Amino acid sequence: MRELSELKQSVEKALAFLKTQPEIKSAQVFASANNRLWTRLNYTSHIPCNGVEEAKSTDDYGIGVQIVLNGANGNMIGFGSEERDLSLDGVKMALDKAKQGAITDPEFRSLPQPTGEKRTLSDYHDPSVMDITDRALVEGGWKILDGAISSFLESQKLRDMAPGGALHDLGLIVGGDLSIRQERMAVGSYDIPEVQSDEAAAILANVTSMVEKGDAKGSGYSIHLKLSDLDDEAGSEAAANAIGSLDGVRLPSGDYPVILGPQPVGELLSNLIIRSCTTGAFYSQQSCFMGKMGQKVASEKLNIVDRGNARGLIGSRGITCEGLPTGETTLIKDGVLSGLLSDWYEYQRILNDPKGGEKLGVNPGDVRQALLPRTGFRFGIEGGRNFGGRPSASATNVVFESPSASDFGSLVRQVKKGILVGRLWYTYPIHGLRAGDFTSTLTADSYLIEDGEVKAPIKVNTLRINDNIANILMGIRGMTAETRPTILWPGSQIAYAPVGMMVDKVHFEAIAEFMDSAY
Template identity: 80%
Template sequence: MKELRELEQSVEGAIAFLKTQPEIKSAQAFASANNRMWTRLNYTSHIPCNGVEEAKSTIDYGIGVQVVFDGPEGNRVGFGSEERDLSLEGVKLALEKARQGALVDPEFRCLPQPTGEKRSLFAYHDPMVMGITDQALVEGGWKILDGAIWSFLGSDKLRDMAPGGALHALGLTVGGDLTVLQERMAVGSYEMPEVQSDESAAILAHVTSMVEKAEAKGSGYSVHLKLRELDDGAGSEAAENAISSLGGIRVPSGDYPVILGPQPIGELLSHLVIPSCSAGSFYARQSCFLGKLGKQVASDMVTITDKGNGPGLIGSKGITCEGLPTGETTLIKNGVLNGLLSDWYEYQRMLHDPAAGEKLGARPEDVAPALVPKNGFRFARGGGRNFNVRPHASATNVVFESPSSGDLGALIKEIKRGILVGRLWYTYPIHGLRAGDFTSTLTADSYFIEDGEIKAPVKVNTLRINDNIANILMGIRGMTAETRPTILWAADQIVYAPLGLMVDKVHFEGIAEFMEAAY
């Protein structure tokens, strides 16, 4: 993987070269190197398997330039990049692509300029994660499987269930992955000539386990900034949750009070709330919060902040991929829509959009601080800060700030007859983001609550939620003090969600009744 200094030198050289080109009015250069490593897990006790199915990686580096050309018809803006060539030759190839594709975009104002914010996060990654070996990668995957397998082997419940003690006949499965992300980047521009750089690395594990004969499923997650923290916890958590889900029952259709666990909270945020809290979705009139900046959109218990510079948080970065300091953007504060995620382009566009007042529900000049661009990243390809991608607004660490001191047990005690929803599946805004209608199915880690106690697990894939995000947000009645980081498949951000979030009413439909007799 390319060293940070090589990226910095490339950007310095690029800016120096671009400044010699007379037709260029302004430019930004961005060099990066990314290594994404995975061990993908697949253990099935009832089907031949490999355990660690795939030990793999993708690696890239290169430089991209965004260039403003002077021209008779006005400023023309172009973007080009070159893979695996940080030399001046690579910069020239990238420039040529930018030149050929340059066009007049009437909404383009300028390249990113200092926002007045200061960088607060430096040298925050673990060099050991940056230097992880192939052997350690593969061992990490097997270690997570160990956690699950030893939990299965140690379970009396499973031994009692297994005919003749043959655990393999129970259909024990472990799937998921261990992901290691290693990212380095450097950026410089005419507007911000001092080359800045950033380096980050993280380890994420995401595991699903099943006792398939009983259709019992559990999830486990872990995130680590330090290599020494990597353990088998995600595997054992998933297996233990699957064992806890044995004996699942069907729950009839109807409206129920619910407690949403961390994954469902992350799922709803990632598919509905976060996309609705971007300047781009307001510009395109797609947000379910359209016209509601400064207005109540959730229960007054709700405060959600994107913390791009949070020390010790997995998704933190020192600077954005536009060279601007990361920071905190409070999206919802005490239930009121307070801020939007933005990159520089969308920020500028919103400030100058004649319809911005109608879209935001406030005059943009009055709410400019709510739009400050702290989230212009170039995430793509399953992670990494990609030199061949233009910046776009992405969330980082989305953190719930809880006003409560309660725990999960206290929330459960408040519910007469309801559902603890532990994992949602395939949650989509079914009529578009603006409408806020969504649907989703319960697929794991869920329990039926009666008289303030957990009565029984909910059988997987037997309930579908049909509801609207506004009902959920406005119906929040309580939450735990404790949060945990939650990983979602294919999402860039980490959601630090409460262990429980109580909502007064959610609509459920019983589904897949035919499966009771299918096998």
């Protein structure tokens, strides 16, 4: 993987070269190097398998150049990049592409400029994660599988289910992956000439386990900043949760109070809330919070903050991919929409939009601080900071808080008859983001709550939620102080979601009855 010093030198040389080109009015140069390693797991006791199915990786490095040129009709902007060449040759090739593709965009104001905020986070990752070997990558995956298999082998409940000790006939499944993300970047521009750099790494394990004969599924996951912290926990947790989900029950259609676990909160956050909390969503009139800046959009028990610069949190970065400091953006405070995620372009655009006041519900200039571009990242779909991409608003660490947080047990005790939802599947805004209607199915880790106690697991894939995000947000009745990091899609965003978030009423439909007699 290319060193940080190489990336910085390349950006410095590129800027010096670009300044010799008279037609270029302004420019920003971004260089990055990324490694993404995965050990993909697939164990099936009843079907021939490989255990570790794929040990694989992709890596890249290169340089991207954004330029502003004098055009006949005003400024022209162009972007080009070159893969695997940090030399001046690479810069020249990227520049040629940027010139060739330059267009006149009347809404473009400038390349990113200092916002007045200062960088607060540096040297925050474990260097050893940058040096992981191929053998360690493979062994890490097998270690997670070992954790799951041990849980299965030690389970008395499974032994009781398997006549003659034939555990393999139970259809035991372990799937998922260990993924390691390593990223380095450097950025500089005419407006922010000091070349800044950033380096981050993280280890993520995501496991699903099943006892298929019992239609029982459980999840386990772990997120680490240090290589020494990697253990078999995600595997053993998933297997234990699968075993705990045996003998699941069906529930009839209806409205139920629910307690949402971290994954469902992350799922709703990722697919509905975060996408609605960007300046771009407001500009294009697609947010489900249109016109509600400064107004109540959720229960007063809800605070959501994006903490991009918090040391020790997985999604933290020192600077954005636009060379601006990361920071803290309060999205919802006491139930009131208070801020939006933004990159520089969209920040400028909403500030200068003649209809900005109507779209936000307040004059954009009056809430400038709440819209500051602290989250302009070039996250690739595979993870990493993509030199070939242009910045867009992405969440970092989305932290849930409540002014009246409680513990999980006291939430459960408040429920007469309801559902603990542990994992949602395929959650989409089914009529577009703005309408807020969504649908999703319960696929694992979910339980019936009766008389203030968790009573029985719910059979997987037997309930579908049909509801609206406004009902969920306004119906929040409490949440735990304890949070757990949850990976959002795309994988560079993390939610620190409550272990339990109670909502007074959600609509469920009973589904897939035919499966009860299919096998």
